[in-house]
Amino acid sequence: MYRYDEFDQGFVTQRTEQFKDQVRRRLSGELSEEEFKPLRLMNGLYLQLHAYMLRVAIPYGTLNSRQMQKLAHIARTYDRGYGHFTTRQNIQFNWPSLADTPKILEELAEVEMHAIQTSGNCIRNVTADHFAGAAADEIADPRPYAEILRQWSSLHPEFSFLPRKFKIAITGAPHDRAAVQVHDIGLQLTRNEAGETGFVVFVGGGLGRTPMIGRKVRDFLPEEDLLAYSEAILRVYNLYGRRDNKYKARIKILVHETGLEELKADIEAEFAKIRYGVLRLPDEEVRRIEAYFAPPPLEVLPETDGAFEARKAADAAFAQFVAHNLNPHRVPGHVSVTISMKPIGGIPGDATDVQMDEIAAIAKAYGHDEIRISHEQNVILPHVKLADVPAIFDRLVAGGMAEGNSGLITDIIACPGMDYCALATARSIPVAQRISERFGGADRQAEIGELKIKISGCINACGHHHVGHIGILGLEKKGEEFYQITLGGSANENSSIGEIIGRGFSSEEVVDAIETLVDTYLGLRSSKEETFLDAYRRVGDDPFKEALYGTG
């Protein structure tokens, strides 16, 4: 993985020192809260309902065991023994004190981590496919490009005060696992007829109160133009993006209000001006960064393993885990393992310090020291021998992380909601927990098959509800929690925004409503192979509306 050079290390250390001084000046009264708030936000420190919250960047979701151990140490020493993995592949600590934060940032810097640009109107942590560098269907590892974008966007002087935040995602495979079409810029690696690497570019996707699917602006952007083209997009956005209304300030609104063709022409005009300047990516620089992400040496092994097969036949829980939590690896005899952070009835994305330490130990013992955080709030071991899966599974069982539910109905994305978040209008986590309990039986989940439920506790949509096959949005109505359901959303290569099915449901009713939807699907699917989303796309709203509201 990428290692800091002297510039990275100097930059992060300098920022840590600056923030230490800013905290000192706040506590001594030299800075007012009004002056200090934007400074703490630029370092990922929010004030939430019960305490401060520190959001730590995990660039493109990649970390090693030493870094994971550091996160465990921070959870144990400065927080309340746990952290929460987020939909931007980051981690949040919910209880740090302001006084401790400079020390936490110093500790993070020791392992090449920081909280820079995890908040504020700047370019945020670039996200990538969590199976990057491992997936069998991958064209190329997207992380070297994510790292190049990180270096370009870190403290970019021109883009530190954008109209609003700006999110970039990149995927290296045709099957999009990074939700690129719902990002401000989405990049999909591709090859042209000459076999050269480049990007399909989407602009103006996003969720929040005005969800939109990104519009394609380039079928093939050559690798060498990645930064110049990104800079051109950002320049056009920085110049024309609305600053009069924060709810209309994202680039998606600019695309919508200006029109795609006009905006594309603006981007291309800017690009033409800077294309051959300093931002042109030299091939040797891309290859240099790529070398940091060189895969570990993996021996080609038999596609099957006797002990693995025997365990699968004898142990139903293991078989369930194998059926859902393994992803095909490009090297035969290997797999990527999803460690579920969604125990039945548990809190999506939460990990205790003990669990983080255990993940680090497992990664070291069996996973070439590589760990990923997925935007679906799970942890991935990207490079694992098939023959080691039983031993890993046993350790995960002991650590309470062995649920074989990846991609199933209990693998729910949920934002922190009103249990923590100052912006929330309703709770998310308890709804996720109750759905998980309702459908948590192994047979029932497997019978239902792939079904992505995503829950947000307010219209800002951190829980990605718009792109859930079933989306749940928590609102407040007359002082009570109230949940609106959308159907048919998706965040893969065939992205779609879910449609509101009808009037919302109270907290007491919402899990029954989900069960009604699931039962309706089971009753009308053409076969077990037809997923909830496929079935919905085939039959439309009507049967689900009828089942929920009896309108027919």
Add this chain to the structure above:
Amino acid sequence: MKIVTANRLIDGEVVWLGAGNAWVGQVSEALVLDGKDDVAAALAAGLASAERREVVDVYEVDVTEEDGKLVPVRLREKIRAKGPTTHPELGKQAQASQA
């Protein structure tokens, strides 16, 4: 009925304005305000405390009395007064059960 709340600057801990304009850590100890003048005076005391860098985000909260106990009206404030509903071992609710 209203009370005045804030978060402590140093650690973000939720506090309420109690008797003698001192910040207290349990909602049950908050000073109950009836009438506009009392609320305005309490808010002014809270803002003066914010100026002294003791707290941030000073605002008023509607409360009612249930079984002789002071309870915030809105769910958001109920959760602030107790802690995350998903973690009964954390936040004020844990301190209250130890007391």
